[in-house]
Amino acid sequence: MKKNNFPKLHNATWPGVVGKGEGAEPIISLDTLLERTATAVVDGVKFDGIDLGLFDEHIRMDASDDEIKQLVDKVGTLDLVIGTLVAPVWHPSGGAAMGYAEERRRFVDVVRRACRFGEKLRKLGIRTNNVIRIDSASSVNEWLKNPVANSKLIAQTFREACDVAEGFGERLAAEGEICWGGMHSWRVMLDTLEQVNRPNIGFQADMAHTLLYLLGYNSPEDRILPTDFEWSDRGTFQAGLRELTEQLRPWTIDFHVAQNDGTVFGSGSHDKTGRHCLASDPNGKLDIATDAGFWLRDSHGELTKAFNHICWDGCMFPNTVMEKQDTWDDILRAMVQVRERHGWYAAE
Known part of the structure; x- marks a missing residue:
């Protein structure tokens, strides 16, 4: 029997930027992250690609065609492809999706620029999907001041962004992260998606x-x-996870494999959010390979095949950890285990 080759296995580049710089640890260069990704290997299996954050520290969202071509050559030379992109919808280039009119306009403009970038990558043959990640760029505390009105504003901004994305053949994945207003609980997230009511928006699940x-x-x-x-009560935990995924799985178009120790952590705009742990962290609460199945299989246990790749997301690890090759080998090993349990084989 042939080994599963789908979903493809991607690493993320934004952990080299998120929580770094501005008095924190130095930003880790894109070149370093690409090298660690390309070098990782587990029993002959390697990462297939990267998901790319469009941050100036790594690649300008308004990069010239020559700069984009250089990126494509750099990634392709390492035998990698590019998948999901992250649109930096926050300040200073963007603005809150529930903010003033000018902030909302900037939010949509960032999505437009990210879509243009993504379309170019697809035309150059290096990009394998058409998903761009967004969030509300709005704080939970501000949202709580007027939940109904603020959710309507977020949905309106997301609809405008979806209309822009449609013109480029792109889809938008709303990130389920508790630090973003209007997306900070499963019920609120579901309400936001339903209010947007556009065929090219979905949910990004990060474990x-x-x-x-x-x-x-x-x-x-x-x-x-x-x-x-x-x-210690895995039965209750899995029942809760089943309830959660039944609600959000039908919306899920992008998926991050990750580990969490059940606590919150963060810095700057990512305060009070999920504490990413290493795949091998003994304090991790997830059985990664098993629990990923709640997202990758439907209620009958059948594979959804809703996306052609999955990505590892591990933000705010110390640089000393991220610069070790063993770190990425361990992460890749966890990704391979997920694919072995919940993947499939397809001729390429």
């Missing part, structure tokens, strides 16, 4: 972030696990 939906951080009324829950 580390969605775990916190179960615990009701920033939205205790939407907690799924009982307040006296003990992590």
Whole structure:
């Protein structure tokens, strides 16, 4: 029997930027991240590609055609491809999706620029999907001041962004992360997606972030696990995860494999969000290979095949950890285990 070759296995580049710089640890260069990704190997299996954050520290969103071609050559030479892109919808180039009219205009403009970048990568043959990640770029505390009105504004901005993305043949994936207003609980996230009501928007599930939906951080009324829950109770945990994924899986178009120790952590705009752990962290609460199946299989246990690649997301690890090759080998090993359990083989 041939080994599963789908979904493809991607690494993320934004952990080299998120939580770095501005008084924190130095930013890790794109070249370094590409090298570590390309060098990782587990039993002959390597990463297939990267998901790319469009941050100036790595690649300008308004890069010239020559700069984009240089990126394509650099990634292609390493036998990698590019998948999902991250649109930097936050300040200073963007603005809150529920903010003033000018902020919302900038938000949509960032999406437009990211879509233009993504379309160029697809035409050059290096990009394998058409998904761009967004969030509301809005704080939970501000959202709570007027939930109904603010959710309507976010949905309106997202609709405008979807209309722009459609013109480039792109889809938008709304990130389920508890630090973003209007996206900070599973119920609120679902309401936002339903209000947007566009065929080219979906949900991006990150195992580390969605775990916190179960615990009701920033939205205790939407907690799924009982307040006296003990992590040793895998049956209750899996029942909660099943309930969560039944709601959001039909919307999921992009998926991040990750680990979480059940606590929150962050810095700057990512305060009070999921604490990404290393795949081998003994404090991790997820059985990565097993629990990924709740997102990758439907309620009958059948593969959804909703996306052609999955990505590892591990932000805010110390640079000393991220610069070790062993770190990426361990991460790749976890990704391979997910594919072995929930993947498929397709002729290429």
